[in-house]
Amino acid sequence: MSQQTLTGTASTPRVREILAGYAGENPGVLTNLARLLNHGTLAGTGRMVILPVDQGVEHGPARSFGMNAAGYDPDYHFQLAVDAGCNGYAAPLGFLEAGAAKYAGEVPLILKVNNNNSLFSDKNPISVQTSSIHDALRLGCAGIGYTIYPGSAHAGVMYEQLRELTEEAKAVGLAVVVWSYPRGEQISKEGETSMDVIAYAAQIAAQMGAHVIKVKLPSARLEQEAARKVYEAEGIKIDTLADRVRHVVQSAFNGKRIVIFSGGGKAGDAQLFEQIQAIRDGGGFGSIIGRNSFQRPHDDAVAMLHKIMEIYR
């Protein structure tokens, strides 16, 4: 099932165009962004599909891997990322440590350096640091991943930690991927995926210096009154999902930052593929699809990911 080994040399014009948005970063950062953009089935297209597996920590092992028990094994996810031709694989320290030597060089890695879990929950969540920049280097990663919860009363703690890690990461040439998930006591449940709030979350991550930004797909809802007025007054187009994706990408430096979207719920593949088409049509850079990938059997997952990549291609 595994792909043949091939080799990349020159970047495509589209990849060079994307990298031009990061002029001023050192060549190490550019190289690691290129490693992600030039790897796997979507290499060179400027689109990405990344496999993230941090659910073991976030939701516990049974809720994560019970429906496809092969996923308890750390090797499984490396192999899945390789077999599906993903651009990268993101996971916490333990999962990467367990397979990074065996799969060295077969898929770019993103070390998820902070994590939250469900044994304690707070309406103002916080995610704590569980690994380091040095860990990312010794594991051969192309970048680090970090979650912020804009809107949490504790967001400041995460912002300051992200700031330090970002400075350190960039100095050694690592890419910085930020999961930006708005949550907190002043944001309603529906607000977490509202158009204005998702666009805001993307903007915050971009202004913090993120190279790659992960957000959820936004609904057409508007959460904040002050924002609603502007959306209505300016006639900002947010009717279709593609419109909304376009607005998120615009909100992340007008397309100069890579924005990828999480893989959606369990509504079925037809809806998932429609979402992918909307991301593509709205100028999104790709998807980061965890549960929808590793919670189904390997061959189904590879087939689904290939279908997604065909849409993006």
Added chain:
Amino acid sequence: MSQQTLTGTASTPRVREILAGYAGENPGVLTNLARLLNHGTLAGTGRMVILPVDQGVEHGPARSFGMNAAGYDPDYHFQLAVDAGCNGYAAPLGFLEAGAAKYAGEVPLILKVNNNNSLFSDKNPISVQTSSIHDALRLGCAGIGYTIYPGSAHAGVMYEQLRELTEEAKAVGLAVVVWSYPRGEQISKEGETSMDVIAYAAQIAAQMGAHVIKVKLPSARLEQEAARKVYEAEGIKIDTLADRVRHVVQSAFNGKRIVIFSGGGKAGDAQLFEQIQAIRDGGGFGSIIGRNSFQRPHDDAVAMLHKIMEIYR
């Protein structure tokens, strides 16, 4: 639309007079203050117009850029600052990183090293650090910007962070620009722009070691009883806006610290230009005008900024 490239050599007597107020700072700090004072249309006049664009973080992208969508693009603001001949451009990490290489040397940069956002609000606000002195150096900035909220129950956290950053910035020759915005549970909404409170905010920033102080234009209102008694007993003149500007400048070391004023609301250009005249007549050092600049079309913005600069000239 872009200005011809010219070149500065000797400072004017007015610039030298202003710099004399900072004798004792190292030549690096003086040089960076001079970079701000000797750049752009107002070079050498001792007046400044700075373009600040931190609203993307503070208010979200649509509320900031929805009315002039060109502003979603980080390049836009660099170009606007260049085209208008501003003395400097201030923004958070992400915006500066995105354009600092392309626009290297074309406008002095101020890295806004702390930020607040509107996804969580508190009557005792706090702004958290999002970038560093080292970031300011690697981006080629002339200075850093930092917001304090005098009156917030959390002001102490910001004061201590500002203290550390100021010490570090001065050691490496960077100018320190402080946004001093009084807010907190013991200050009424009107109090935030009351004469006594604004003067107090300017004094606090000056005493913290700020080189450049940004405050809002004060109203004639007096918030604090203890202060009102003195204003009345001493007959401190605060009737006209120019009077009040003069009192703020006096409150910031009697003119020995550069005080600049934010650009006012959306009341229309006539009122704006009147305010600029008052700032000029009251001995203010200039303006820092964000939304009023980048929320209108580029050519309108340049025309408005040139008009302002003509007034200051």
Added chain:
Amino acid sequence: MSQQTLTGTASTPRVREILAGYAGENPGVLTNLARLLNHGTLAGTGRMVILPVDQGVEHGPARSFGMNAAGYDPDYHFQLAVDAGCNGYAAPLGFLEAGAAKYAGEVPLILKVNNNNSLFSDKNPISVQTSSIHDALRLGCAGIGYTIYPGSAHAGVMYEQLRELTEEAKAVGLAVVVWSYPRGEQISKEGETSMDVIAYAAQIAAQMGAHVIKVKLPSARLEQEAARKVYEAEGIKIDTLADRVRHVVQSAFNGKRIVIFSGGGKAGDAQLFEQIQAIRDGGGFGSIIGRNSFQRPHDDAVAMLHKIMEIYR
């Protein structure tokens, strides 16, 4: 009473298989894991029995040693570990310092680097650092031990400290043993040993980079609603203790991390031996038995431990 001194040379296939799960760790870590796996009565079997004695700090001396006063003496526990042929002996700084010279090289040591005590208790407990990586090196230890309380409101503090210690320990080749004890205001008393919660605790420790994970034996109870649904939907087998052990081992990277279980309550040796059989049958890697060992007379303890080792063999 002491066992014959034997000597290890080649590791057994089973030990090599276990170490293969840690490929990517440096040879120092592998060597220290091998020191634990290749020592004592169970050397080479891939099973471990470790003697932990941190109860003096955790519960006070009388509650710990009153029932077998020989245990007040630090030498006693070294001698017990040697006499019983344990794979290792784990204790806080003071106990190890008191005997490490005298018993140098006779049993692999694990320095318990954080501790909690009963003079202050909180439903959200925290365990504080009481010794260091350097202490572990100067005492000749094979590894460090660290307790986390997943579910505690203070868990983040422990996670971040563990992260730092783990990075430091691995760099100098020490093994990291994590005691993962779920506790906190959102977990019921029964929840602390519920199947889902124990599996979750094992997963968290593994994802944090632990080499060896200690958890309590789980009951068949399920604590979290979201988890219960999956256990039921997927028909995860948790009826017998062996089933549950198997699920915990699966939850710790599918057998690629050493998971050992604490020694159970005081219900009597018959029940204890049944538990050991279940651990063995479920694929657990062994036991860590404190109070059940040192709170009975020396010879009884040795006999009991030998019985356990026979079961594991």
Added chain:
Amino acid sequence: MSQQTLTGTASTPRVREILAGYAGENPGVLTNLARLLNHGTLAGTGRMVILPVDQGVEHGPARSFGMNAAGYDPDYHFQLAVDAGCNGYAAPLGFLEAGAAKYAGEVPLILKVNNNNSLFSDKNPISVQTSSIHDALRLGCAGIGYTIYPGSAHAGVMYEQLRELTEEAKAVGLAVVVWSYPRGEQISKEGETSMDVIAYAAQIAAQMGAHVIKVKLPSARLEQEAARKVYEAEGIKIDTLADRVRHVVQSAFNGKRIVIFSGGGKAGDAQLFEQIQAIRDGGGFGSIIGRNSFQRPHDDAVAMLHKIMEIYR
């Protein structure tokens, strides 16, 4: 002329076999070795052709680039390495800095961290450090290159510096490539490429912890009397060039370290291709070909390198 962008996923069995020789190195080192082995025309074959361009410093610009003036331009060599599908490109700081951003991710880079020049020569040569591990990270390199002169009276200085750099490089996951060139007052000119001396140089580099070793092709001559006796007594086969290559590879840990050979003199391509066949037949891992590549016109160079890669394939 530039290759199409393709993408690597799974490593081949041969690459995995080679990487197995480096078990114990961290996954970062393995990943960077894999980046070299899995890139370019020879990706996955276990063979390498690397383009080195340090002659500008070593011999001066005219002697290096006069015969193909395009080579004065740093971009030229990046483009040549890309067009020829080389596994990597090695150069000093200046050359890499000048093109690493433009060619980010298009060819694995090796930063040559020490250099010698011809404005001062000594029969006991020394090469001095001209860049750092941090430079290698910020430039996105896969590894560093370092020259030792075994036999020089100053070799100890280089050994100690290499030791420090190697320790630092491995900690951050960089591969270490050692140019091992025997020279010094006690080695005759012919001795520098004598069989025993070259084998010795390979052994020293391997024992110093090099991951990849570059030596010159050995002649059948034996330099040291003490060595000659053994070669003759044991009948070590060194008649053909393939025999000698085999003996060098044997001398570098029996094939467990990657040994590559420099590209030979200017004797003509027929002889060069014969040498490549001998390297291939003797189990050498490949070639590092500088002057023979960049001192001829671009298209000739690409054609010659492709021919070499065909032989290795």
Added chain:
Amino acid sequence: MSQQTLTGTASTPRVREILAGYAGENPGVLTNLARLLNHGTLAGTGRMVILPVDQGVEHGPARSFGMNAAGYDPDYHFQLAVDAGCNGYAAPLGFLEAGAAKYAGEVPLILKVNNNNSLFSDKNPISVQTSSIHDALRLGCAGIGYTIYPGSAHAGVMYEQLRELTEEAKAVGLAVVVWSYPRGEQISKEGETSMDVIAYAAQIAAQMGAHVIKVKLPSARLEQEAARKVYEAEGIKIDTLADRVRHVVQSAFNGKRIVIFSGGGKAGDAQLFEQIQAIRDGGGFGSIIGRNSFQRPHDDAVAMLHKIMEIYR
């Protein structure tokens, strides 16, 4: 006599083209290079005239300032650089400390961080560090200057020190200017300015990571036999001074590094202006003229420098 204060905004296409050769450096470095390129009479032309005054240390005060005693005063040289509209002023620590506050922002400064003096001379000279990167920052400098003596038996000491300073300077955004003066026991007096040796010196500086390279104007002589063969075989054109300048620029990364030439001997202004024309015609980036400037009366010096700038314009 002092110039009017003017102000630069947008860089010219030529300046942007030059800066493009430094892509990969951080925006701080680009900004400081732009400060030099965009200042003074030649602002925006891509040419530079820099005033260097390190002769006080190098040759002693009387030999430096005796012929124009105004030059004993540190203020004199700042004022001269301002009056003449130089792009920058370079001097050792003391001279810069003495005037940097007074002339803050009036001319970009280059701190000459190493120096040699004439109270001890050696045919293998060495220049020792006399100030630091931190000094450069606290004095508000745009860059540092460093002298190497390629060919000196002690060159390695300077190369390693330059390496460290360069890494540190680039991290904080300072430009690095290298004085590359070949000298040493194996180089004849005429060899120090021979074509091959000067080109080699420029190459070494470029490969060490210099942003701006200062060399002497080369003669048509060839020093090294090995080089002569190539010059003759390849017919490298070095007949006229313009040819030779062109070859030096080519040798410094084919025009991608700024190369400036020292101001020649005392042969008279006619010859000097001819040399400037040759530098211009050969594509040199400008001049660095010390003794020829400050050893004549102020007004003569300004007139001469203006004449030079007219030629470059």
